[in-house]
Amino acid sequence: MKQLVRAFVAVLAISFILLYIVNRLNSAQGLTEGNVLTVFNWGDYIDAELIDKFGEETGIKVIYETFDSNEAMLTKIQQGGTTYDIAVPSEYTIEKMKEEDLLLPVDHSKIPNLKNIDERFMDLSFDPGNEYSIPYFWGTVGIVYNTDMLEEKGMTLTSWNDLWDPRLKNEILLIDGAREIMGMGLNSLHYSLNDKNDDHLMEAKEKLDSLTPNIKAIVGDEIRLLMENDEASIGLVWSGVAAELMWEKDNLEYVVPEEGSNLWFDNMVIPKTAKNIDGAHQFMNFILDAENAAQNTEYVGYSTPNKAAVALLDEEIVGDERFYPDEEMTARLEVYENLGPRLLSRYNDLFLEFKMHRK
Amino acid sequence: MKNRSRNFYLIPYVIWIALFVIAPLFLVLYYSFFNIEGEFTLSNYQKFFTPVYLKMTFSSFWYAFLITLFTLLIAYPTAYLLTKTKHKQLWLLLIIVPSWINLLLKAYAFLGIFGTYGAANSILEVIGIGSQQILFTDFSFIFVSVYIFLPFMILPIFNALDELNPSLLYASSDLGASQWTTFTRVIFPLTLDGVKAGCQIVFIPALSLFMLTRLIAGNRVITLGTAIEQHFLVTQDWGMGSTIAVFLILAMVLIMIFTGTRKKGVL
Amino acid sequence: MKKNSILSKVYLVLIFFILYGPIFYLIFYSFNSGGTMYQFEGFTLNWYRELFQDTRLLTIVLNTVIIALLSATVSTILGVAGALAILYARKRRVKNTLLSLNNVLIVSPDVIIGASFLILFTMIGIKLGFISVLLAHIAFSVPIVVLMVLPKLEEMSESMIYAALDLGASRFDVLTKVILPYITPGIFAGFFMALTYSLDDFAVTFFVTGNGFTTLSVEIYSLARRGVSLNINALSALLFVFTMLLVVGYYFITKKSEKPRGMGVRQ
Numbered sequence: 001m002k003q004l005v006r007a008f009v010a011v012l013a014i015s016f017i018l019l020y021i022v023n024r025l026n027s028a029q030g031l032t033e034g035n036v037l038t039v040f041n042w043g044d045y046i047d048a049e050l051i052d053k054f055g056e057e058t059g060i061k062v063i064y065e066t067f068d069s070n071e072a073m074l075t076k077i078q079q080g081g082t083t084y085d086i087a088v089p090s091e092y093t094i095e096k097m098k099e100e101d102l103l104l105p106v107d108h109s110k111i112p113n114l115k116n117i118d119e120r121f122m123d124l125s126f127d128p129g130n131e132y133s134i135p136y137f138w139g140t141v142g143i144v145y146n147t148d149m150l151e152e153k154g155m156t157l158t159s160w161n162d163l164w165d166p167r168l169k170n171e172i173l174l175i176d177g178a179r180e181i182m183g184m185g186l187n188s189l190h191y192s193l194n195d196k197n198d199d200h201l202m203e204a205k206e207k208l209d210s211l212t213p214n215i216k217a218i219v220g221d222e223i224r225l226l227m228e229n230d231e232a233s234i235g236l237v238w239s240g241v242a243a244e245l246m247w248e249k250d251n252l253e254y255v256v257p258e259e260g261s262n263l264w265f266d267n268m269v270i271p272k273t274a275k276n277i278d279g280a281h282q283f284m285n286f287i288l289d290a291e292n293a294a295q296n297t298e299y300v301g302y303s304t305p306n307k308a309a310v311a312l313l314d315e316e317i318v319g320d321e322r323f324y325p326d327e328e329m330t331a332r333l334e335v336y337e338n339l340g341p342r343l344l345s346r347y348n349d350l351f352l353e354f355k356m357h358r359k
Numbered sequence: 360m361k362n363r364s365r366n367f368y369l370i371p372y373v374i375w376i377a378l379f380v381i382a383p384l385f386l387v388l389y390y391s392f393f394n395i396e397g398e399f400t401l402s403n404y405q406k407f408f409t410p411v412y413l414k415m416t417f418s419s420f421w422y423a424f425l426i427t428l429f430t431l432l433i434a435y436p437t438a439y440l441l442t443k444t445k446h447k448q449l450w451l452l453l454i455i456v457p458s459w460i461n462l463l464l465k466a467y468a469f470l471g472i473f474g475t476y477g478a479a480n481s482i483l484e485v486i487g488i489g490s491q492q493i494l495f496t497d498f499s500f501i502f503v504s505v506y507i508f509l510p511f512m513i514l515p516i517f518n519a520l521d522e523l524n525p526s527l528l529y530a531s532s533d534l535g536a537s538q539w540t541t542f543t544r545v546i547f548p549l550t551l552d553g554v555k556a557g558c559q560i561v562f563i564p565a566l567s568l569f570m571l572t573r574l575i576a577g578n579r580v581i582t583l584g585t586a587i588e589q590h591f592l593v594t595q596d597w598g599m600g601s602t603i604a605v606f607l608i609l610a611m612v613l614i615m616i617f618t619g620t621r622k623k624g625v626l
Numbered sequence: 627m628k629k630n631s632i633l634s635k636v637y638l639v640l641i642f643f644i645l646y647g648p649i650f651y652l653i654f655y656s657f658n659s660g661g662t663m664y665q666f667e668g669f670t671l672n673w674y675r676e677l678f679q680d681t682r683l684l685t686i687v688l689n690t691v692i693i694a695l696l697s698a699t700v701s702t703i704l705g706v707a708g709a710l711a712i713l714y715a716r717k718r719r720v721k722n723t724l725l726s727l728n729n730v731l732i733v734s735p736d737v738i739i740g741a742s743f744l745i746l747f748t749m750i751g752i753k754l755g756f757i758s759v760l761l762a763h764i765a766f767s768v769p770i771v772v773l774m775v776l777p778k779l780e781e782m783s784e785s786m787i788y789a790a791l792d793l794g795a796s797r798f799d800v801l802t803k804v805i806l807p808y809i810t811p812g813i814f815a816g817f818f819m820a821l822t823y824s825l826d827d828f829a830v831t832f833f834v835t836g837n838g839f840t841t842l843s844v845e846i847y848s849l850a851r852r853g854v855s856l857n858i859n860a861l862s863a864l865l866f867v868f869t870m871l872l873v874v875g876y877y878f879i880t881k882k883s884e885k886p887r888g889m890g891v892r893q
Contacts, residue, residue: 001807007814008699015695022688025681038838043848063838066848072592072832079744081754082836170492176578178594217495217577222470229474229664231494341395341595348594352586353411355578372708372724372768379765380727383734383742437641440634449877450638456869457645458822460652460862461843468648471655471663478651506644510822514815515777521811522781552777560732560773567735570828584735588829591737604738612726 037279038063040073040084042266043221045137047299054286060279068221077102083273085280091126091265092179094133095338103132104270110281113288116308121265125335133267134284135305137297139239140263140325140333141180142256144246146233160188160257163234164211172211173226173235174218178351179336180262181208181218184236187259194337198346205350209357218355227252238264239323240302247301254322256329263333265305384608391601395594403602412586416606419582423565426504430561431554433505434512439546441513442520451517458510466503466574473499473575495577503575504565512557519553520546563611583607649866656859663859673860680857683845687861689756690825690842697763698820704764705771705816706809712772713779728769739766740833747834754836762834763824770823771816778812779805 039046043066051062065084067073070093077084078100089097097103108114111134121135145157153167163172174181183193185204195201216232227235227245237245242254268287270280286292290308297304297313303323304310310318318324325333339347394400406412441450457465472478473493480490493499523546531541547554567584578585583603590600652663656674660667677683708728715721731739743765747758782805790804806813828843835844846858 001802001810004806004810004813007817011695011699015692015699018688018692018695022685022692025685025688028681036838065836065838065840068848069592071595074595075592075741075744076833076836079748081744081748081752081758173577176573217579218573219577220573222467222574225467225470225663226474228662229471229476231475345395345594345596348589348596349411352581352589356411356414356581358579368707368711368714371704372711375704375708375765375768376724376727378746379743379768380730382746383739384727384730386742386745387734387738433641436634436637440638443634444638446877449874452818452873452877453642454645455818455822456866456873457649459825459869460649460866461846462826463828463843463846464652464858464862465648467663468651472648472651474664476664506648509641509645511819514819515774518774518811518815519777552780556773556777559729560770563729563732569735569737587735588737591741597741600738604734608730608734611729611732615726615729616722 035059035276035279036061036063037085037276037283038065038083039283040065040067040077040087040271042066042088043068045088045266045300047296050287050292050296053292054283057286058279058282060276060282062283077271077273080273083275084271085274085276086283087269087271088136088266089269091124091267092336092338094267094269095126097269097271098127098132099338102272104272104274104277105131106134106270106284107281110278111285111288113285113290116288116290116293116306118305118307118310120330121305124265126265126338127267133269134288136266136268136287137240137300137302138263138265138305139302139323140256141183141236141238141261142242142254142322144227144235144237144242144252144254146230146251147253148251149233157234157255158258160184160259163214164188166213168214168234170214170216171233172214173216173223173232175223175236175238176218176220178348180236181354182347182351183262183336184208187257187261190259193260193262193334194339196339196343201346201350205354208354212357240300243301243323256322256325256333258332260332260334263330263335265335266302387601387604387608389601390597391605393598395596395598403598406599407602407606412603415581415583415586418580419566419584420610422501422504422568422580422582423562425501426508426565427558427562429501429505430508430512431558434509434557435516435554437509438513438516438520441517447517447521451514454513455510458507462507462570463574465507466571469499469503469506469575470494494575495579497576497580500571500576500580503571504568507571508561508565511560515553515556515560516550517553519550523549559614563614566610567607649862652859653863653866656856656863658856661856663856673855673857674864677857677860677864683857683861686840686842686845687865689839693756693760693763693841694821694824697760697767697824698817701764701767701820702771702813702817704768705820706775706806706813708768708772709775709779709809710805712776728772731766731769732773736827736829737833740830743830744833754834755839758834758836759831759839759841762830763827766827766830767820767823770819771813774816774819775809775812778809782808 037060039062041064045066046064051064055061067076070089073087073089074093074097076082077087077097094103108130114134117135121138122130127133143157143163149171150157155162155165155167179193182201182204185208186193186195186200189200189204189207191200191204195204219226223235223237224241224245226232228248239254242252246252246254268284270277274280287296288306290306290312293304293306293309294312297306297309297317304313310324321329391403392399392401394402437454441447441454444450474480475490475492475494479493484490527545527549528541531545536544566582567587568582569584569588572578572580572582572585583606587600587603587607590596590603655663655666657669657671658666659670659672712721712724712728715724740762743762747754747761752758752761786804786808787800790800795803826843828847831841832844832847835841849855849858
């Protein structure tokens, strides 16, 4: 008994000492005072130096929280209980959030730097007039591949259909996303990746099943690590991941398949639960500043919608057609439409069946 | 007298059960009757009995069974040998310590170790077996799962073995029983409660493993847990996710009843 | 017999090697100047230096430890009460019901627990952050403590309690002088299990955290997008060494002060 009591007291004592230290640390960082801004963003999706710089310029302390999927973020915002002043969802989620009345309109007059954004990325179908969202980054979905391996096999890779080549047995890594993979199946059959015809969807699913021998694994964000480790020679990825990978390894190459692919956007929004609305606008304006946006682009590696930043960036980065595609190529790309719950669940079910399909 | 004291212990526990078990349970049951468009329906239950989900259920149970079996086969001798060591409590603690290192980090370490150019393959090369695909196979999945669950199995078995009365063992050998007979007739039956507790602690979570199915098995293994995680976090189909959860909970209750009836009604 | 003991040593060494392998792998690469976990380029201490300059990460680590210690303590108390409640339940049906409810949280996938707790907390109006995470961790650690303590209680003979009562001991005395000392190993086992669950948990914490409060596993998960930076490895290395020292130190201190009994040994 004595032993129990002693252990119990010791544990409590240690906890309270630690609590005290944490409190001191927090107040030293100024996290307990009034002027804070909570940003809810994807993991590692901003240059941390910019957060510090924003703090210095405005005196607002940024609390940075991260999520790993649009849906996880949506769940947390729907439930409330925590106040996010800025969130960065993708386009189809913005549509959904608008429908569910979870967003506050953005006051354009408070964001003079909005003029820096390329017209092409304004006023898109998911948010007409950019009433609720301001572009952050954009990109495509495509194939990253190891040039040495393809050379060895004497192959070229330009289209989705090239992936079905039997020589690529057990070489492909896919990302674990229903829209991306079903989209690949549909695109490879020259259907739209927003196709609503169930026969087409079934056809796409069967086509995907026949790819199974070539697939090594279906993975999440760790695809970057695996490609870096030469675990596989082909990966279906988002353009930003490809850019990061090519930065690390010279023998990797990225291609947006000729049948067409997905064009996506991550935009900044202000959730309805926001407390520091003024700060949120300041933050948006700060991010849209040409120099800041350029710095952020260099760090994150995704394509920036900021034309003033593009002017500041190296030609090597922004002249790269793989990541800043020209008009003709953009025409082949499609943005995900909000399919509505019923059809979306059909996509998900088919994707699940495809994953269950064994070699 | 006895009644009063029983109530006293029940109060905090029942409050906990009501708040954190009954309430969530009710929520799960409630959600399971709604489809993705928010209509009241039984369609989720219908969907569960389609080949896709039945297959998934079957494979979940199969993998959970394999994981539990291998964990038990490795844990029992370990626990047994640990009780024979000098500083047994220390060694036991040292068995638990690795599980305090973040699971995700360990999974990443395994990605490195089992990778095509990883440590495991280098060893295989040296031995002369040659490089194999280890990652994204059933082997790696079961290996890593066993690795993670091992301490949870060792602990209860160790506790059971530790309080075994040594005189029973002496009596057994005095009566001429071989070591094997002593084990099967005396030691094992007396530690059965520990084994059962261990199996429950392993089997039940193994049914609903998720992260590892993607990281280590590359989604080549889809368990009920993976499906639930997908439905809650990705497809937002909370109804279907809840329905699977209802079946998981039913399975758990059945397992409890099945393993619990033999002795004293618990465990 | 001699051969046996060598064999058993080899077996134990192998088990420990496997358990600690991935951890040493992580630690090894924390000294890698190359910046990744697969090609060792050269020795550096940069990751450790970087770590100590990162107050944010330090706060997160401390938060994680505080949550783990507090939740393990509270859930141990609740769990012991729960185990006693189950033990004293006379009717078998009550007993089985309590046990099944107890195990619901063990079988439920983390995502469901997380999502349902999130709904629960927002319904009750608890602000997401330290308190909600602590409550959630307590909630999901209780059942494991019950499972660890109950077998100990079951094996304790009731006559001991009656004997104590006959000798004039009060209820409280029976609890503190008879029952608790007897089940101490189970209590410690439960505490350490609860600690383990809390340190390892990612999914539940992710849902119920907010307002700037983060734990290590949530942080690591969000870093995974870019591949975990090696200062996380450095951090694990330090935490690992620290816990090792703590565990070994604690063991020898308690051993010395209590003579032949180590921590957790009966009575």
